Amino acid sequence: MNRPKALDLFACEGGATVGYQRAGYDVYAVDMDHSRLKRNPAEHKLVGDALKVLDDLYVMGRVFFDDGSSLELTDIDLIHMSPPCQAFTRGNAGRETSWPKLIEPCREKAAMLDLPYVIENVKDAGPEMVDPVGLCGCMFGLSTIDTDGVRIHLQRLRLFETNWNLQPPRPCDHSTHEWVAGAYGGARRDKYEAKYVRKGGYVPREKAVVKRLLGIEHDVTWNGAFECIPPAYAEWVGLNARVQLIKEAA
Template sequence: MSRPKLLETHGCQGGAHAGYVNAGWDVTGVDIDKRHVRYYPGRLIIADAATYIREHGHEYDAIHTSPPCQWYTRGNAKGRAAGNSKWSRSIPPIREALESTGRPYVIENVADAAWDMRDPVALCGCMFGLSAIDTDGIRIHLKRERLFETNWHLRPPRACDHSGIEWWAGAYGGARRDKYEAKFVRKGGYVPPNKDVVKALLGVEHDMTWNGLFECLPPAYTNWIGRQLLAHVGERAA
Protein backbone atom coordinates (compact mmCIF):
# COMPACT_ATOMS: atom_id res chain seq x y z
CA MET A 1 0.00 0.00 0.00
CA SER A 2 1.18 3.51 -0.76
CA ARG A 3 2.06 5.73 2.16
CA PRO A 4 0.11 8.92 2.88
CA LYS A 5 1.87 12.05 1.67
CA LEU A 6 3.23 14.65 4.06
CA LEU A 7 4.62 18.04 3.08
CA GLU A 8 7.38 19.35 5.35
CA THR A 9 8.21 23.01 4.77
CA HIS A 10 11.24 24.79 6.22
CA GLY A 11 12.82 21.34 5.96
CA CYS A 12 16.37 22.59 6.56
CA GLN A 13 18.64 19.52 6.79
CA GLY A 14 15.97 16.95 7.56
CA GLY A 15 15.84 16.34 11.31
CA ALA A 16 12.05 16.08 11.28
CA HIS A 17 12.06 14.05 8.06
CA ALA A 18 13.35 10.79 9.56
CA GLY A 19 10.75 10.77 12.34
CA TYR A 20 7.85 11.16 9.94
CA VAL A 21 9.25 8.54 7.56
CA ASN A 22 9.64 6.04 10.40
CA ALA A 23 6.07 6.79 11.47
CA GLY A 24 4.82 5.73 8.04
CA TRP A 25 4.74 8.89 5.91
CA ASP A 26 5.97 9.62 2.39
CA VAL A 27 7.69 12.98 3.02
CA THR A 28 8.45 15.76 0.56
CA GLY A 29 10.50 18.66 1.89
CA VAL A 30 10.48 22.34 0.94
CA ASP A 31 13.12 24.92 1.85
CA ILE A 32 14.20 28.27 0.45
CA ASP A 33 17.94 27.53 0.88
CA LYS A 34 19.38 25.28 -1.85
CA ARG A 35 22.45 24.53 0.29
CA HIS A 36 20.30 22.14 2.34
CA VAL A 37 19.77 19.80 -0.63
CA ARG A 38 23.13 18.16 0.09
CA TYR A 39 22.06 17.11 3.58
CA TYR A 40 18.30 16.57 3.36
CA PRO A 41 17.72 12.78 3.42
CA GLY A 42 14.88 12.81 0.88
CA ARG A 43 13.31 14.93 -1.86
CA LEU A 44 13.76 18.65 -1.16
CA ILE A 45 12.04 21.27 -3.32
CA ILE A 46 13.56 24.76 -3.32
CA ALA A 47 10.68 27.21 -2.95
CA ASP A 48 9.05 29.77 -0.67
CA ALA A 49 7.08 27.86 1.95
CA ALA A 50 3.87 29.92 2.06
CA THR A 51 3.66 30.11 -1.72
CA TYR A 52 4.22 26.38 -2.15
CA ILE A 53 1.65 25.55 0.52
CA ARG A 54 -0.98 27.71 -1.17
CA GLU A 55 -0.28 26.25 -4.60
CA HIS A 56 0.36 22.60 -3.73
CA GLY A 57 -0.63 21.96 -0.11
CA HIS A 58 -3.94 20.39 -1.17
CA GLU A 59 -1.97 17.65 -2.96
CA TYR A 60 -0.78 16.25 0.39
CA ASP A 61 -2.59 14.44 3.18
CA ALA A 62 -1.01 16.60 5.91
CA ILE A 63 1.52 19.41 6.31
CA HIS A 64 4.28 20.08 8.85
CA THR A 65 5.91 23.52 9.04
CA SER A 66 8.76 24.96 11.09
CA PRO A 67 8.69 28.72 10.37
CA PRO A 68 11.89 30.62 11.26
CA CYS A 69 12.07 31.15 15.01
CA GLN A 70 14.61 33.98 15.13
CA TRP A 71 12.07 36.82 15.37
CA TYR A 72 10.58 35.24 18.50
CA THR A 73 13.76 34.41 20.42
CA ARG A 74 14.99 36.36 23.43
CA GLY A 75 18.24 37.09 21.59
CA ASN A 76 16.26 39.19 19.09
CA ALA A 77 14.28 41.10 21.74
CA LYS A 78 16.13 44.40 21.31
CA GLY A 79 15.87 44.39 17.52
CA ARG A 80 12.21 43.42 17.72
CA ALA A 81 11.42 46.21 20.18
CA ALA A 82 13.32 48.76 18.08
CA GLY A 83 11.59 47.64 14.89
CA ASN A 84 14.87 46.99 13.10
CA SER A 85 15.12 43.20 13.29
CA LYS A 86 16.24 41.50 10.08
CA TRP A 87 13.73 38.76 10.88
CA SER A 88 9.94 38.94 10.57
CA ARG A 89 7.00 37.46 12.46
CA SER A 90 6.72 34.17 10.61
CA ILE A 91 3.87 32.13 12.10
CA PRO A 92 0.68 34.05 11.06
CA PRO A 93 1.33 34.05 7.28
CA ILE A 94 2.22 30.36 7.36
CA ARG A 95 -0.90 29.55 9.37
CA GLU A 96 -3.02 31.49 6.87
CA ALA A 97 -1.52 29.47 4.02
CA LEU A 98 -2.09 26.21 5.90
CA GLU A 99 -5.72 27.03 6.62
CA SER A 100 -6.34 27.70 2.93
CA THR A 101 -5.59 24.02 2.16
CA GLY A 102 -8.08 22.46 4.58
CA ARG A 103 -5.47 19.85 5.51
CA PRO A 104 -4.37 18.71 8.99
CA TYR A 105 -1.26 20.67 9.91
CA VAL A 106 1.55 21.01 12.46
CA ILE A 107 3.31 24.31 13.20
CA GLU A 108 6.53 23.94 15.21
CA ASN A 109 8.45 26.69 16.97
CA VAL A 110 10.42 27.62 20.09
CA ALA A 111 9.01 28.24 23.56
CA ASP A 112 9.40 32.02 23.14
CA ALA A 113 6.80 31.89 20.35
CA ALA A 114 4.06 30.51 22.62
CA TRP A 115 2.13 33.80 22.64
CA ASP A 116 1.76 33.64 18.83
CA MET A 117 0.60 30.00 18.73
CA ARG A 118 -2.84 28.48 19.33
CA ASP A 119 -2.91 26.05 22.26
CA PRO A 120 0.51 24.57 21.49
CA VAL A 121 1.68 21.25 22.92
CA ALA A 122 5.24 21.14 24.29
CA LEU A 123 7.63 18.27 23.58
CA CYS A 124 11.07 17.92 25.16
CA GLY A 125 13.95 15.45 25.06
CA CYS A 126 13.13 14.31 28.58
CA MET A 127 9.84 12.85 27.31
CA PHE A 128 11.68 10.48 24.98
CA GLY A 129 14.73 9.60 27.08
CA LEU A 130 17.11 11.15 24.55
CA SER A 131 20.69 10.98 25.81
CA ALA A 132 24.27 10.32 24.75
CA ILE A 133 27.68 9.59 26.25
CA ASP A 134 29.83 12.73 26.14
CA THR A 135 33.55 12.74 25.30
CA ASP A 136 34.41 12.58 29.01
CA GLY A 137 32.32 9.43 29.54
CA ILE A 138 29.45 11.21 31.33
CA ARG A 139 25.91 10.55 30.10
CA ILE A 140 24.11 13.74 29.12
CA HIS A 141 20.37 14.15 28.49
CA LEU A 142 18.67 16.34 25.90
CA LYS A 143 16.79 19.40 27.16
CA ARG A 144 15.14 20.88 24.07
CA GLU A 145 11.59 22.17 24.41
CA ARG A 146 9.67 22.80 21.22
CA LEU A 147 6.03 23.83 20.77
CA PHE A 148 3.55 22.34 18.31
CA GLU A 149 0.31 23.92 17.19
CA THR A 150 -2.12 21.61 15.39
CA ASN A 151 -5.66 21.83 14.04
CA TRP A 152 -6.25 18.30 15.35
CA HIS A 153 -5.73 16.78 18.80
CA LEU A 154 -2.06 16.13 19.66
CA ARG A 155 -1.09 14.68 23.03
CA PRO A 156 2.40 14.55 24.60
CA PRO A 157 3.84 11.25 25.86
CA ARG A 158 4.03 12.63 29.42
CA ALA A 159 4.71 15.80 31.35
CA CYS A 160 8.06 17.53 30.98
CA ASP A 161 10.18 16.51 33.99
CA HIS A 162 13.87 17.33 34.42
CA SER A 163 14.16 16.14 38.01
CA GLY A 164 16.61 13.40 38.92
CA ILE A 165 18.94 14.08 35.97
CA GLU A 166 22.39 15.42 36.77
CA TRP A 167 23.66 16.52 33.35
CA TRP A 168 21.60 18.25 30.69
CA ALA A 169 22.71 19.45 27.26
CA GLY A 170 21.28 21.05 24.14
CA ALA A 171 22.18 21.98 20.57
CA TYR A 172 22.15 25.68 19.68
CA GLY A 173 24.55 28.38 18.61
CA GLY A 174 26.24 30.73 21.04
CA ALA A 175 26.40 28.26 23.93
CA ARG A 176 29.44 27.48 26.03
CA ARG A 177 31.23 24.20 25.37
CA ASP A 178 32.49 23.80 28.95
CA LYS A 179 30.14 21.46 30.77
CA TYR A 180 31.07 22.49 34.31
CA GLU A 181 30.93 26.22 33.60
CA ALA A 182 27.52 25.75 31.97
CA LYS A 183 26.16 23.88 34.96
CA PHE A 184 27.66 25.73 37.88
CA VAL A 185 28.21 29.27 36.49
CA ARG A 186 25.69 29.83 33.71
CA LYS A 187 23.10 27.35 35.07
CA GLY A 188 22.51 25.90 31.61
CA GLY A 189 23.48 26.29 27.99
CA TYR A 190 25.92 23.40 27.51
CA VAL A 191 26.45 22.09 23.97
CA PRO A 192 28.85 19.15 23.49
CA PRO A 193 31.92 20.14 21.42
CA ASN A 194 31.84 16.88 19.43
CA LYS A 195 29.41 16.72 16.49
CA ASP A 196 28.91 12.95 16.77
CA VAL A 197 27.87 13.37 20.41
CA VAL A 198 25.37 16.08 19.44
CA LYS A 199 23.95 13.86 16.69
CA ALA A 200 23.54 10.99 19.15
CA LEU A 201 21.93 13.35 21.67
CA LEU A 202 19.38 14.48 19.08
CA GLY A 203 18.88 10.99 17.68
CA VAL A 204 20.08 12.02 14.20
CA GLU A 205 21.75 9.42 11.97
CA HIS A 206 22.49 11.29 8.72
CA ASP A 207 25.14 13.97 8.25
CA MET A 208 24.41 17.61 9.05
CA THR A 209 26.37 20.80 9.49
CA TRP A 210 26.63 22.36 12.95
CA ASN A 211 23.99 24.93 12.00
CA GLY A 212 21.75 22.15 10.77
CA LEU A 213 22.03 20.45 14.16
CA PHE A 214 21.37 23.72 15.97
CA GLU A 215 18.06 24.05 14.10
CA CYS A 216 17.28 20.34 14.13
CA LEU A 217 13.97 18.93 15.31
CA PRO A 218 14.76 15.52 16.90
CA PRO A 219 13.25 12.65 14.88
CA ALA A 220 11.75 11.19 18.07
CA TYR A 221 9.43 14.21 18.28
CA THR A 222 8.11 13.85 14.74
CA ASN A 223 7.83 10.08 15.03
CA TRP A 224 5.52 10.63 18.01
CA ILE A 225 3.56 13.31 16.16
CA GLY A 226 3.56 11.37 12.90
CA ARG A 227 1.95 8.27 14.37
CA GLN A 228 -0.88 10.31 15.90
CA LEU A 229 -1.29 12.30 12.69
CA LEU A 230 -1.45 9.07 10.70
CA ALA A 231 -4.28 7.83 12.93
CA HIS A 232 -6.08 11.15 12.56
CA VAL A 233 -5.86 11.07 8.76
CA GLY A 234 -7.10 7.48 8.79
CA GLU A 235 -10.10 8.43 10.92
CA ARG A 236 -10.93 11.32 8.58
CA ALA A 237 -10.79 9.00 5.57
CA ALA A 238 -13.05 6.47 7.28
Protein backbone atom coordinates (compact mmCIF):
# COMPACT_ATOMS: atom_id res chain seq x y z
CA MET A 1 0.00 0.00 0.00
CA ASN A 2 1.44 3.37 -1.04
CA ARG A 3 2.24 5.82 1.74
CA PRO A 4 0.66 9.28 1.45
CA LYS A 5 2.97 12.06 0.27
CA ALA A 6 3.46 15.43 1.96
CA LEU A 7 5.19 18.41 0.39
CA ASP A 8 6.94 20.39 3.15
CA LEU A 9 7.67 23.95 1.96
CA PHE A 10 9.97 26.31 3.89
CA ALA A 11 11.08 23.04 5.52
CA CYS A 12 14.25 24.36 7.19
CA GLU A 13 15.87 21.77 9.51
CA GLY A 14 12.93 19.42 9.64
CA GLY A 15 10.76 19.74 12.74
CA ALA A 16 7.59 19.48 10.66
CA THR A 17 9.17 16.90 8.36
CA VAL A 18 9.76 14.52 11.27
CA GLY A 19 6.19 14.98 12.46
CA TYR A 20 4.73 14.10 9.08
CA GLN A 21 7.04 11.10 8.82
CA ARG A 22 5.75 9.89 12.18
CA ALA A 23 2.22 10.29 10.80
CA GLY A 24 3.10 7.90 7.98
CA TYR A 25 3.94 10.27 5.12
CA ASP A 26 6.75 10.24 2.61
CA VAL A 27 7.97 13.83 2.89
CA TYR A 28 9.40 15.95 0.09
CA ALA A 29 11.18 18.97 1.63
CA VAL A 30 11.92 22.34 0.00
CA ASP A 31 13.95 25.23 1.41
CA MET A 32 16.17 27.95 -0.04
CA ASP A 33 18.89 27.49 2.59
CA HIS A 34 21.10 24.51 1.73
CA SER A 35 22.95 24.62 5.06
CA ARG A 36 19.67 24.12 6.92
CA LEU A 37 18.02 21.75 4.50
CA LYS A 38 20.97 19.34 4.73
CA ARG A 39 19.97 18.66 8.37
CA ASN A 40 16.40 17.89 7.35
CA PRO A 41 15.74 14.12 7.51
CA ALA A 42 13.48 14.04 4.43
CA GLU A 43 14.54 11.50 1.81
CA HIS A 44 13.75 13.87 -1.07
CA LYS A 45 14.97 17.47 -0.88
CA LEU A 46 15.06 20.51 -3.14
CA VAL A 47 17.05 23.68 -2.55
CA GLY A 48 14.67 26.17 -4.09
CA ASP A 49 11.92 28.76 -3.81
CA ALA A 50 8.74 27.42 -2.24
CA LEU A 51 6.45 29.75 -4.19
CA LYS A 52 8.09 28.75 -7.47
CA VAL A 53 7.50 25.10 -6.56
CA LEU A 54 3.78 25.86 -6.20
CA ASP A 55 3.84 27.65 -9.57
CA ASP A 56 5.62 24.70 -11.23
CA LEU A 57 3.05 22.28 -9.84
CA TYR A 58 0.24 24.41 -11.24
CA VAL A 59 1.82 24.91 -14.68
CA MET A 60 3.70 21.64 -15.24
CA GLY A 61 2.07 19.27 -12.77
CA ARG A 62 5.37 18.05 -11.30
CA VAL A 63 8.51 19.11 -9.45
CA PHE A 64 11.99 17.61 -9.75
CA PHE A 65 14.13 17.16 -6.62
CA ASP A 66 17.88 17.30 -6.15
CA ASP A 67 18.21 13.51 -5.91
CA GLY A 68 16.67 13.09 -9.37
CA SER A 69 13.24 12.09 -8.10
CA SER A 70 10.07 13.90 -9.09
CA LEU A 71 6.75 14.55 -7.41
CA GLU A 72 3.56 14.62 -9.45
CA LEU A 73 0.77 16.98 -8.48
CA THR A 74 -1.67 14.08 -8.58
CA ASP A 75 0.43 12.13 -6.04
CA ILE A 76 0.49 14.86 -3.36
CA ASP A 77 -1.82 14.28 -0.40
CA LEU A 78 -0.87 17.30 1.72
CA ILE A 79 1.00 20.58 1.29
CA HIS A 80 2.56 22.10 4.41
CA MET A 81 3.86 25.68 4.36
CA SER A 82 5.74 27.52 7.12
CA PRO A 83 6.50 30.90 5.50
CA PRO A 84 8.97 33.20 7.31
CA CYS A 85 7.65 34.30 10.70
CA GLN A 86 10.07 37.17 11.38
CA ALA A 87 7.67 39.87 10.16
CA PHE A 88 5.16 38.68 12.78
CA THR A 89 7.38 38.07 15.79
CA ARG A 90 7.10 40.27 18.87
CA GLY A 91 8.51 43.70 18.12
CA ASN A 92 7.87 43.37 14.37
CA ALA A 93 4.16 42.50 14.28
CA GLY A 94 2.10 45.40 12.95
CA ARG A 95 5.16 47.27 11.67
CA GLU A 96 6.69 47.62 8.23
CA THR A 97 9.90 45.58 8.04
CA SER A 98 12.13 44.16 5.32
CA TRP A 99 10.93 40.64 6.14
CA PRO A 100 8.52 39.22 3.54
CA LYS A 101 4.90 38.48 4.38
CA LEU A 102 4.10 35.36 2.39
CA ILE A 103 1.04 33.90 4.10
CA GLU A 104 -1.43 35.32 1.56
CA PRO A 105 0.62 34.31 -1.52
CA CYS A 106 1.01 30.82 -0.09
CA ARG A 107 -2.74 30.53 0.43
CA GLU A 108 -3.57 31.78 -3.05
CA LYS A 109 -1.13 29.48 -4.83
CA ALA A 110 -1.98 26.42 -2.76
CA ALA A 111 -5.71 26.98 -3.26
CA MET A 112 -5.22 26.87 -7.04
CA LEU A 113 -3.90 23.30 -6.70
CA ASP A 114 -7.10 22.12 -4.97
CA LEU A 115 -5.26 19.99 -2.40
CA PRO A 116 -5.37 19.83 1.39
CA TYR A 117 -2.95 22.43 2.70
CA VAL A 118 -1.54 23.75 5.97
CA ILE A 119 -0.13 27.20 6.68
CA GLU A 120 1.77 27.47 9.97
CA ASN A 121 3.00 30.58 11.74
CA VAL A 122 3.43 32.36 15.06
CA LYS A 123 0.68 33.79 17.27
CA ASP A 124 1.01 37.38 16.07
CA ALA A 125 0.46 36.28 12.47
CA GLY A 126 -3.12 35.46 13.44
CA PRO A 127 -4.69 38.50 11.70
CA GLU A 128 -3.17 37.33 8.40
CA MET A 129 -4.59 33.80 8.75
CA VAL A 130 -8.04 32.32 8.14
CA ASP A 131 -9.60 30.61 11.17
CA PRO A 132 -6.28 29.22 12.47
CA VAL A 133 -6.12 26.52 15.15
CA GLY A 134 -3.58 26.94 17.94
CA LEU A 135 -1.38 24.06 19.07
CA CYS A 136 0.81 24.19 22.18
CA GLY A 137 3.21 21.87 23.97
CA CYS A 138 0.78 21.28 26.83
CA MET A 139 -1.61 19.56 24.40
CA PHE A 140 1.00 16.87 23.75
CA GLY A 141 2.57 16.55 27.20
CA LEU A 142 5.90 17.94 26.02
CA SER A 143 8.25 18.44 28.96
CA THR A 144 11.76 17.63 30.14
CA ILE A 145 14.14 18.00 33.07
CA ASP A 146 16.24 21.17 33.10
CA THR A 147 19.93 21.17 33.96
CA ASP A 148 19.21 21.64 37.69
CA GLY A 149 16.67 18.82 37.92
CA VAL A 150 13.50 20.95 37.63
CA ARG A 151 10.79 19.73 35.24
CA ILE A 152 9.77 22.31 32.64
CA HIS A 153 6.78 22.13 30.28
CA LEU A 154 6.74 23.46 26.72
CA GLN A 155 4.69 26.63 26.25
CA ARG A 156 5.02 27.32 22.53
CA LEU A 157 1.87 28.32 20.68
CA ARG A 158 1.80 27.91 16.91
CA LEU A 159 -1.12 28.66 14.59
CA PHE A 160 -2.25 26.31 11.82
CA GLU A 161 -4.57 27.36 9.01
CA THR A 162 -6.03 24.45 7.05
CA ASN A 163 -8.67 24.02 4.35
CA TRP A 164 -10.22 21.16 6.28
CA ASN A 165 -11.59 20.91 9.81
CA LEU A 166 -8.49 20.62 12.00
CA GLN A 167 -9.20 20.32 15.73
CA PRO A 168 -6.71 20.53 18.64
CA PRO A 169 -6.29 17.42 20.82
CA ARG A 170 -7.43 19.39 23.88
CA PRO A 171 -7.55 22.98 25.17
CA CYS A 172 -4.34 24.82 25.99
CA ASP A 173 -3.95 24.65 29.77
CA HIS A 174 -0.80 25.29 31.81
CA SER A 175 -2.63 25.84 35.08
CA THR A 176 -1.07 22.77 36.69
CA HIS A 177 2.47 23.54 35.46
CA GLU A 178 4.66 25.36 37.94
CA TRP A 179 7.46 25.95 35.45
CA VAL A 180 7.18 26.45 31.67
CA ALA A 181 9.69 27.22 28.95
CA GLY A 182 9.90 28.03 25.26
CA ALA A 183 12.67 28.28 22.70
CA TYR A 184 13.05 31.78 21.33
CA GLY A 185 16.35 33.13 20.07
CA GLY A 186 15.80 36.88 20.42
CA ALA A 187 14.41 36.62 23.94
CA ARG A 188 17.41 34.64 25.16
CA ARG A 189 19.83 37.40 24.22
CA ASP A 190 18.46 40.38 26.09
CA LYS A 191 15.82 39.52 28.67
CA TYR A 192 16.47 38.53 32.27
CA GLU A 193 13.22 36.53 32.40
CA ALA A 194 14.19 34.50 29.34
CA LYS A 195 17.47 33.52 30.97
CA TYR A 196 16.44 32.89 34.56
CA VAL A 197 12.68 32.92 35.21
CA ARG A 198 10.92 29.70 34.26
CA LYS A 199 7.79 31.35 32.97
CA GLY A 200 6.57 31.85 29.38
CA GLY A 201 9.68 33.26 27.72
CA TYR A 202 12.28 31.17 29.53
CA VAL A 203 14.81 29.45 27.25
CA PRO A 204 16.99 26.63 28.65
CA ARG A 205 20.73 27.26 28.40
CA GLU A 206 21.69 23.91 26.84
CA LYS A 207 20.63 22.86 23.36
CA ALA A 208 20.19 19.26 24.48
CA VAL A 209 17.53 20.41 26.95
CA VAL A 210 15.78 22.51 24.31
CA LYS A 211 15.73 19.55 21.91
CA ARG A 212 14.20 17.26 24.54
CA LEU A 213 11.64 19.93 25.38
CA LEU A 214 10.63 20.22 21.71
CA GLY A 215 10.67 16.46 21.16
CA ILE A 216 13.47 16.63 18.56
CA GLU A 217 15.96 13.80 18.18
CA HIS A 218 17.82 14.61 14.95
CA ASP A 219 20.69 17.12 14.67
CA VAL A 220 19.62 20.77 14.57
CA THR A 221 21.34 24.10 15.13
CA TRP A 222 20.28 26.57 17.80
CA ASN A 223 18.42 28.59 15.16
CA GLY A 224 16.83 25.44 13.86
CA ALA A 225 15.49 24.71 17.34
CA PHE A 226 14.30 28.28 17.83
CA GLU A 227 12.35 28.32 14.55
CA CYS A 228 11.09 24.75 14.18
CA ILE A 229 7.69 23.24 14.75
CA PRO A 230 7.77 20.55 17.45
CA PRO A 231 7.29 17.28 15.54
CA ALA A 232 4.30 16.35 17.72
CA TYR A 233 2.35 19.30 16.27
CA ALA A 234 2.92 18.25 12.67
CA GLU A 235 2.24 14.61 13.51
CA TRP A 236 -1.18 15.61 14.88
CA VAL A 237 -1.92 17.72 11.79
CA GLY A 238 -0.79 14.93 9.48
CA LEU A 239 -2.92 12.30 11.21
CA ASN A 240 -5.95 14.61 11.06
CA ALA A 241 -5.35 15.12 7.34
CA ARG A 242 -5.18 11.36 6.79
CA VAL A 243 -8.53 10.92 8.52
CA GLN A 244 -9.91 13.60 6.22
CA LEU A 245 -8.56 11.74 3.18
CA ILE A 246 -10.19 8.50 4.33
CA LYS A 247 -13.53 10.24 4.82
CA GLU A 248 -13.36 11.77 1.34
CA ALA A 249 -12.45 8.43 -0.22
CA ALA A 250 -15.40 6.78 1.52
